[in-house]
Amino acid sequence: MNKLKKSKGKIILNGIFSENPILSLALGLCPVIVSTQSIDNAIGMGAAILIVLVLSNLIVSLIKNFIPSDVRIPVYIVIIASLVTCVQLLMEAYTPELAAALGEFLPLITVNCIILGRAEAFAAKNTPLDSVMDAIGMSLGFFLACLVIAFFREFLGTGGLVLTNPFTTETIFSWHPLEAYAIPVMIQATGGFMWIGIIMGLFNMLLMHSNDKKAKKKKEAAKVVCPAAQKA
């Protein structure tokens, strides 16, 4: 039981670190630039992706045995497109300003590689519970990566941070210490490309560092074992 729980946690952690959809797999990059313009956008897009990905992974893993493999991709696309339409209509009704800020990128979640990719690579081969865990991990990975990039872009681009309640458009938190030194290009597409590149590079550096450490440990462990083996 304990082992099973650990593997579920591992699926989620996998989505956040070693298989982070944006920073290491580089899947579904299109909505990243618009959703990292501000922290509000990152939260909105993260929520939309979470809902669509959890439901699509669940549905695909439930019906995986009934779909003929020749037409599976069109079936997945229709399932995803219907879910995206539902989420889009809900967001337009309850969070109209957020829906307007995300614009076309809300319906474009349909062709997002993360969602189709996880349906094909994970949900079509695993149990519904594992697929939901994978969906949560992947969308958390997407959300956290977006949040980090959005933090730098918004802070440098507007000179501060703003957090609004998406349902009432009330400002919860506003802090502008460097407004006079804002660099507007950071919230445009140029800044988006640049910060995705920088954060991606730093993330790779982090992963490489931890991998190097692990390899070193293994080497040392092997060194300790070897003389013992020779004696025996």
Next chain:
Amino acid sequence: MTFIVTLISTMIINNIILAGYKGLCSYFGISSNMSSAVGMGLAMTVVSFLSGLICWGLHFATIALGITYLNTVLFILVVASLVQILEIVLKKFVPSLYKALGIYLPLITTNCAVLGLALALTTYGAADWQAVLGTCLGMPLGYFLILVIFSAVQDKLKLTTTHRAFKGLAISFIATAFMALAFVGFTGLL
């Protein structure tokens, strides 16, 4: 005149990759060498032009029937089936072109740029047929242009001494950022 203005504006000023930031997945994957960039660019041009026009026409049908909320589902089906039909037709009648475009065609189904174009066209009315033609043609040509330019940039990037963590995608993103900055300069063109 409207045709030429929208063609240039969608191709260079509001470029689909640099200013519209769509179709990035295929952009970074495909632009590693010139020949695949040209193949993908040509395939994109054909598919986007046809699917854009078909979806624009279908949009009036969904308005008449009052089912505009089905646009996304309908358009993605149009794009997917168009890609499939094009693959079959090319395989049968123009095998040489099929050989050149074959592997890029299925990738186009999940390219945000094609669905994005179809969704963007729904804002145009029936009277703006020139603008629609310009957008349908300018968008994929802009994609083509950037893909070819960036494949040349990537050739140079391979020779630079980049930190190993930044090699590959990370440095490509930063190079794209500077290209986007350069293209902002075209804003005053029209």
